[in-house]
Amino acid sequence: MTASTYSHTHVHVASRERDLAESKRRLDMLATFLDSAVRVPGTNVTVGADALMNVIPGIGTACAKALSGYIIWEARRLGVPPGTLVRMAGNVGVDFVISVIPVVGWFGDVFFRANRRNMDLLRAHIERTSPTGDARFTRTIDLAATTVGSGR
Numbered sequence: 001m002t003a004s005t006y007s008h009t010h011v012h013v014a015s016r017e018r019d020l021a022e023s024k025r026r027l028d029m030l031a032t033f034l035d036s037a038v039r040v041p042g043t044n045v046t047v048g049a050d051a052l053m054n055v056i057p058g059i060g061t062a063c064a065k066a067l068s069g070y071i072i073w074e075a076r077r078l079g080v081p082p083g084t085l086v087r088m089a090g091n092v093g094v095d096f097v098i099s100v101i102p103v104v105g106w107f108g109d110v111f112f113r114a115n116r117r118n119m120d121l122l123r124a125h126i127e128r129t130s131p132t133g134d135a136r137f138t139r140t141i142d143l144a145a146t147t148v149g150s151g152r
Contacts (some may be wrong), residue, residue: 031115051109088118
């Protein structure tokens with residue numbers, strides 16, 4: 001590996017890590033907005049826009065699930081495997097079924113947080129596959145740089 005190859009690889013890894021961190025931050029904000037943005041006064045219960053949008057039958061539920069679908073679409077873009085994407089879609093499906101039941105659905109959204117669950121799945125995928133999350137990968141890159149830099 002030449003110094004130029006190492007430099008290019010290092011920049012590529014750093015760029016990918018920044019993209020992952022930015023995507024995770026943005027999607028975390030969306031999941032929080034949808035599932036747990038506001039604390040109910042006097043309680044430890046939080047509600048999000050998902051529950052509030054479901055008060056508007058049809059359109060509100062469709063908008064909430066479209067935003068949930070965006071999290072899944074982004075997860076696919078970030079390389080989440082198909083099996084995990086199916087689990088994520090299942091979470092949104094359960095949330096949808098709960099949401100379409102009038103009144104019960106409003107309270108169900110407080111207890112079943114599909115978007116938070118999906119972010120947990122996405123976070124686990126990123127941690128498993130992220131080069132900086134794998135100490136062996138980082139040590140290999142550093143060893144290669146040291147070897148190239150010392151002329152060995």
